[in-house]
Amino acid sequence: MSLETRRLVWLAPLLAIGAIAAVVAYWGPRDEAPAQTLACADLQAGCSATLDGRPVAVGFVGQPRVLQPFEVWVRAEGADRVQARFVMEGMDMGFNLYTLRPDAQDVFRARITLPVCVSGRRDWRMTLEVDGRRLEVPFVSEMS
Ligand SMILES: [Cu+2]
Incomplete structure (x- = not known):
């Protein structure tokens, strides 16, 4: 050689x-951009935040109760893609990913059904993704 x-x-x-x-x-x-957290005291009334300079409002129709469908709505003007994921901190709750579809008023909506938590926990976190920007919304589900 x-x-x-x-x-x-x-x-x-x-x-x-x-x-x-x-x-x-x-x-x-x-590396995803650090997610923003929205602490919403009353999701039935809805809350708003500014995500990457754009106003976003989010709320629930109905109480988030395990195994009973409720609705998530998101107002995000000009958004193309809105998804919601439901997780529990430090616990695998399965694959709870929903794509929200815009209605005639351009409000993005999806019907959600949360799975049962084997530990009896009720502390959920909804991760909204609006055109790739994440907004974390913690909430507690109702007793069923
Ligand atoms: Cu759990």
Whole structure:
């Protein structure tokens, strides 16, 4: 093996690793912007926040009661995509992701059914995603 070939033998895997690392860095998970939290005392009345300079209002129709559908509405003028995810801190509650659809008045709505918590916890967090911007809305579900 010539010196040149030996150098290539060493270099090729390094280049390959470098290329893979670059692809992972480019396509891999992005650091999401820190989510904003909206503490809403009365979600039946609705609350509003400013998300990335745009006003967003959110509320519930009906009480969030486990296994009984209630509605989430979001007003976010000009929004294309509104999704809501329901999680419990430190507990896997399954995949509770809903896409809200705009009604005739451009209010985004979805009917939600929360699963039963095996620990009997009622502290939920709704993560609203409005065009990729996240708004965390903690709430407590009603006793069923
Ligand atoms: Cu739970």
